[in-house]
Amino acid sequence: MTAIRVGHLYPDYLNIYADRGNIAVLTQRAAWRGHELQVSALGMGDAIAPGEHDLYYVGGGQDREQLLVAEDLVAKAEALHEAVDRGAAALAVCGGYQLFGRGYRGFHGEDMPGIGLLPLETVAGDRRMIGDVLIACELESGERRTLAGFENHVGRTHLDPGAEPLGRVLAGFGNDGESGVEGCRAGRVIGTYLHGPLLPRNAWLADWLLAQALAHRVGSDEAPELEPLPDELEGQAHEVSAARARSRGGRFDG
């Protein structure tokens, strides 16, 4: 049994799209394989000690909550960069994804700082991008998988040239409704707009994150193979969600 240590950033503030569902999935899938997920909250003013967490999680919030945490997150930026340089994994969803970039430029010019863990920035758009979404990923060479979820964001996220997106949009808006890509991946750090929540219906990504966290835990470059689970319900939920994206995923008309 290995204890996998998760640092959950601002669970009181950033939790709007059922982020605790993602944590529940990580917890159970670790437990079913005999590992214990130890989740600690990292709130306002809490210090981060690099190396103490194997996986960081940050969810989404309303604009007001996001603004409240943005400044505090900047104070944690240096420690988070060091933690990630030392091999910690991270998943940032929606608002958290935006904060993991370099920053957010609001509609009326008000800015929100980011921490630059991901090579991207976000600008407010004039239309909200809301709907079911399906993307194709290849996190490990040759392993093609899909992620199905729901997006609801007004920010348009632009990746730096050469940055690696999380996936290619099959249906839905994605980062900006134009580029045809969604999310961003840098090593063991994943950022995405997909909620719903993301992990219950995309169990393979939960396992990928757990494997990365375990690799960090034992100080390895190589992520371990996890024992497979039945995942029938997960598969069915994925299929329904993917079908919704194909039939009614969002797109800008003309």
Next chain:
Amino acid sequence: MRPRPPLALEIAAARGVAALSRRLRVGGGTTIPGKLLAELDRGAIDRLAARLPAGTAVVSATNGKTTTTAMAAEILRPRHRLAHNRAGANLVSGVASALLGAGDADLGLFEVDEGALPELLRRLQPRAVCLGNLFRDQLDRYGELELVAERWRAAVAELPAAARLVYNADDPQLAAVAEARVGSVAFGLDDPSVARPSLQHAADSKYCVHCGTPYLYAAAYVGHLGDYRCPRGDHERPPLEVAARAVSLHGLERAAFRLDTPEGSRPVELRLPGLYNVYNAVAAAALARALGAKLDEIASGLERFSAAFGRFERIDVGGKRILLLLIKNPAGANEAVRTLVDGGAPKVLVVALNDEIADGRDVSWIWDVDFEPLLPSLETLVAGGGRAAELALRFRYGGLDQHAIELEPDLGNALDRGLELTPDGGELVLLPTYTAMLGLQRLLASRGLAKPYWERSA
């Protein structure tokens, strides 16, 4: 400008469509004539409303607007002939339909969708407005909570000076909406013995509306509703003018409280369970009072009231009973769960999750509901509706054994399986989302077990 057809002609045409819709059995026809009227001339709504001699009153809230409005209707019925959108059609078109069917009504009483409130306040120019609560709900449809509150604030600011605003002071967002309005009436709950031990996970407005500091709660009742105060002194719950005190909850059967008003107090025995229905009752009381109802009328009206459409219904099905409780967002579903647990948690449960527009296409909210208190006594979960697998996962990852979960996306199959698992003389609990509830009602009606909703009285 387009020439305007005469009002009488529009009305006749729209009514004809409603009758046709019912005859063809395509639905209750509850919004079709209104949609037509809204197409033809939205201003007709203003003129129809202005014809009502006693004016109009409006109820909006994320949760409980159908029940609150129906309770207020029960209180007011002895003194008014009401035009009331009781089937829950609460968009502009639904209110237009109710106005078209107003007949000899003297008072309009309408529940109004959160998003439609600003336009309808402008068109109806109501005498009284009741604001019940703001919870996170259908973020895919309404946008963020703050945005809804902001639109409400602007709409309330434009109300005519004579309009009375009654609002739930236990909701910090609503207290802020009402702040600037002179003569607004605060209602709420005041009984720490029925408070939650802590704020629920799904609590929304946890931070001071003025300075962002987390509120301290002397009592948290439902979601973020409660007796709150900013530790920096920037905001606190206003004093309650109409309050429910000495609350007692009796499982799945009923609830009682003392209604306190400046005119005096009355004990009230509700034939509905749950703290959320006490909130609905005190909201209805405050609204009816603003419309001139006397304390005794209020108390007896509330005690006469049984249930609003689909919100809490018991239906007999050949020696067994069905208990139908609508769920649609975390705050409401948490109260349904709490009420079930208080009444003895069921062994068999059918939960039906759909993801149509009226349900919310984004189903992530089920992960914010605290279903866990149901798990210890739950032997079988029948997961139904279009997103049955998603719902099954919610319970699976919440800790329910996978052998206790049955997947039946088809509503008829889910209902049949639930009934099969229910012993004779027993009660089957169904928790459907909105369109799943309509689907189940249709099923029950087609089996001759319940009347179609458009044929029922309130």
